Amino acid sequence: MSIIKKVVLAPMDPVHDIGLKMIRRGLEEAGHITWLYPPDYSPQEIIRGIMEHQADTVLISRTLGYGVEEVLARFVDLLDAAGLRERVKIAVGGMAIRPELAAELGFDGGFGPGTTVEETVAFVEGREYIPARCMNKHNRYNLIGDYRYEFKNRPIKGLLDQITAQILDWSKERTSPGVQRALLRRQILTDESQGESTACHKKEYASLCDDIVSKYYTSGCLHPQTRKLGIEELAAISRYVEQTRSRMNPENIRHTRQKPGVFVQYGTGCPSMDIAHIKASEAWGADGVVHFDPSWGARSEGFLEGYLTHHEDGSVITPENLKCIKESLQESTLWQVRAHRGVNTAETVLLAGNAGADLTKINIAYGCLGAGTDPERMIVDGVQAIKFAAQYGMPFDVVTNEELSGVPAYKAFAGMLIVSNLSLALGAMPILQPLFCYSPEVMINGNMSDNYIDFNVAKILALRNIINAPIWAGAPIGFLTQTEERVQSSVSTGLHAALAASLGVEAISIASSDEAYSGGPIAAASRIDTLKAVKEAFRFLGTATIEPTASARQWAEHLEAGIEQVLRQVLEVGDFAQALQQGVLGSREEGAYPGRAGAGTVYRV
Amino acid sequence: MANGLDKVMDALDIETFIVAKDEDEAIRTIRQIMTDMGLRDIDVVYCKHLGPGARVRARGYVFRAGDMYGWLKEAQQ
Numbered sequence: 001m002s003i004i005k006k007v008v009l010a011p012m013d014p015v016h017d018i019g020l021k022m023i024r025r026g027l028e029e030a031g032h033i034t035w036l037y038p039p040d041y042s043p044q045e046i047i048r049g050i051m052e053h054q055a056d057t058v059l060i061s062r063t064l065g066y067g068v069e070e071v072l073a074r075f076v077d078l079l080d081a082a083g084l085r086e087r088v089k090i091a092v093g094g095m096a097i098r099p100e101l102a103a104e105l106g107f108d109g110g111f112g113p114g115t116t117v118e119e120t121v122a123f124v125e126g127r128e129y130i131p132a133r134c135m136n137k138h139n140r141y142n143l144i145g146d147y148r149y150e151f152k153n154r155p156i157k158g159l160l161d162q163i164t165a166q167i168l169d170w171s172k173e174r175t176s177p178g179v180q181r182a183l184l185r186r187q188i189l190t191d192e193s194q195g196e197s198t199a200c201h202k203k204e205y206a207s208l209c210d211d212i213v214s215k216y217y218t219s220g221c222l223h224p225q226t227r228k229l230g231i232e233e234l235a236a237i238s239r240y241v242e243q244t245r246s247r248m249n250p251e252n253i254r255h256t257r258q259k260p261g262v263f264v265q266y267g268t269g270c271p272s273m274d275i276a277h278i279k280a281s282e283a284w285g286a287d288g289v290v291h292f293d294p295s296w297g298a299r300s301e302g303f304l305e306g307y308l309t310h311h312e313d314g315s316v317i318t319p320e321n322l323k324c325i326k327e328s329l330q331e332s333t334l335w336q337v338r339a340h341r342g343v344n345t346a347e348t349v350l351l352a353g354n355a356g357a358d359l360t361k362i363n364i365a366y367g368c369l370g371a372g373t374d375p376e377r378m379i380v381d382g383v384q385a386i387k388f389a390a391q392y393g394m395p396f397d398v399v400t401n402e403e404l405s406g407v408p409a410y411k412a413f414a415g416m417l418i419v420s421n422l423s424l425a426l427g428a429m430p431i432l433q434p435l436f437c438y439s440p441e442v443m444i445n446g447n448m449s450d451n452y453i454d455f456n457v458a459k460i461l462a463l464r465n466i467i468n469a470p471i472w473a474g475a476p477i478g479f480l481t482q483t484e485e486r487v488q489s490s491v492s493t494g495l496h497a498a499l500a501a502s503l504g505v506e507a508i509s510i511a512s513s514d515e516a517y518s519g520g521p522i523a524a525a526s527r528i529d530t531l532k533a534v535k536e537a538f539r540f541l542g543t544a545t546i547e548p549t550a551s552a553r554q555w556a557e558h559l560e561a562g563i564e565q566v567l568r569q570v571l572e573v574g575d576f577a578q579a580l581q582q583g584v585l586g587s588r589e590e591g592a593y594p595g596r597a598g599a600g601t602v603y604r605v
Numbered sequence: 606m607a608n609g610l611d612k613v614m615d616a617l618d619i620e621t622f623i624v625a626k627d628e629d630e631a632i633r634t635i636r637q638i639m640t641d642m643g644l645r646d647i648d649v650v651y652c653k654h655l656g657p658g659a660r661v662r663a664r665g666y667v668f669r670a671g672d673m674y675g676w677l678k679e680a681q682q
């Protein structure tokens with residue numbers, strides 16, 4: 001405890017004294033003696049008070065800018081004339097005040113907008129102010145928590161177990177080029193770590209790739225949309241990370257709640273630009289980042305190698321690219337590499353796990369119905385991917401992106417629950433990822449004609465009625481509600497974040513304010529827009545909750561019943577791949593088209 | 606500072622209100638402003654005209670993914 005100070009606080013202003021009241025509380029908590037005067041005392045009255053109380057510090061506040069210099073200069077002159085200036089420390093603060101102005105007028109301190117109570121207390125106590133933000137600790141967010149995956153809806157659990165048994169039985173004697181490549185990659189990584197030759201396995205790997213990828217291994221030709229990053233570029237980004245890291249002091253995006261964790265997506269095409277965007281997002285409070293790869297990466301058999309930049313959206317997955325992104329991350333940042341949709345799903349999970357990713361993304365149903373992969377192939381590769389995820393102890397979300405194609409939520413959720421239950425059977429940790437979006441289904445049915453709350457709440461209620469599992473609202477929240485106008489886009493993201501927080505979900509993925517802009521790449525500044533909006537939304541909500549209308553509960557019941565009905569139909573078909581083909585989990589009329597990538601490549605072991 | 610634009614991570618956005626009779630005029634005007642500022646890779650991210658003019662957000666990409674970024678030069682030295 002420092003020496004007790006006697007402090008006069010005087011709002012030299014007609015009405016505003018809120019700032020001084022906050023400072024008085026801080027000073028009294030620190031043990032100092034204070035006198036807070038009413039607004040609009042004259043300089044003479046304040047000086048009389050200083051003499052009467054034998055105060056050693058005076059804090060003046062002045063909010064209004066008009067005539068501020070004359071009023072303050074007169075106060076200092078009168079203080080001087082009263083013989084108090086030498087022994088009394090004086091400071092002035094308020095919206096119109098800048099430190100330079102205060103010094104010019106003869107004050108010892110000047111506090112402008114944004115000054116903290118702690119800073120003022122430090123001034124009174126005559127010690128150096130160490131900003132609290134320097135002591136920020138951005139803790140690593142725990143996504144899985146204590147969830148035990150207990151099913152509350154027993155009939156649904158019974159159906160899921162039977163479907164899981166069918167899938168495991170069907171897939172146990174089947175494999176694919178994707179699975180074989182993943183197993184070879186694992187061997188290659190092992191060989192490399194032991195300093196052994198990889199040539200033989202790489203030759204075999206190349207034989208299982210599409211021509212465009214195979215050429216890299218046989219003749220060094222790169223994919224036409226990629227180029228290798230030079231040594232100098234790599235050294236520069238490494239130094240950039242080092243320099244940035246020394247200045248990093250990430251904001252805490254949450255307010256009084258512990259949830260949700262906030263994820264942002266990256267995938268500019270270039271690992272260096274990705275890293276730059278990641279560092280900016282981390283600084284503004286992102287808990288995690290999600291790697292987006294190019295769409296062709298899901299449809300071309302095989303992965304390239306090396307540090308590669310891509311000329312269009314989506315950053316190429318290679319062991320080296322993943323490594324350099326991982327090395328750039330703050331220790332507290334969670335890292336997700338998506339693997340959910342294509343013919344490289346198994347190898348993606350393997351590479352992600354090997355590179356130290358915290359999370360991945362797998363959904364067999366979406367991979368088939370919304371992302372163009374053949375159902376049989378997606379099942380075989382998906383099962384292997386889930387096994388890898390389990391081996392690496394890497395949780396993954398099961399996202400229902402097929403909702404964006406027009407698949408009703410209850411069908412998409414049935415697919416999500418099938419994959420989740422399958423994952424639990426394989427020892428993995430799935431995270432349910434329903435979309436918080438303005439999907440075609442709700443556009444057509446009018447479920448969001450009044451508000452964006454009820455149907456999103458219904459989804460969460462329905463899932464929670466079925467299973468006790470972590471929920472990560474995706475992806476990104478508010479999808480299709482955002483426009484190209486950045487304020488609207490940011491506000492919409494912020495409001496959906498508040499809803500997600502109110503529901504207590506574990507995590508959210510947010511877009512940038514460029515979400516609806518398709519004319520060019522996402523700009524770093526647009527990522528900051530929505531992180532700021534989310535932070536403000538969390539501040540606004542605190543621990544309060546958002547109350548939906550009665551529709552939410554009714555729709556939740558419909559969703560739950562619909563899910564059960566779909567699961568019965570899947571079971572009746574008796575073959576998950578056939579169920580996907582036949583539209584049980586989303587039909588062509590609804591907008592789901594079973595994919596053809598990898599068709600005919602599954603074979604019996 | 607040799608070139609301030611080298612410090613822009615990727616894009617420079619200009620937001621303002623253009624006095625214009627319609628959206629086309631506002632877009633032409635903001636594009637002209639961006640060009641006059643020396644920006645080349647230009648797009649109008651948002652433009653909405655109501656009454657006296659248009660709220661606009663225009664963007665000039667300084668660096669796109671895969672370019673040699675100016676802000677990496679310092680780190681390189």
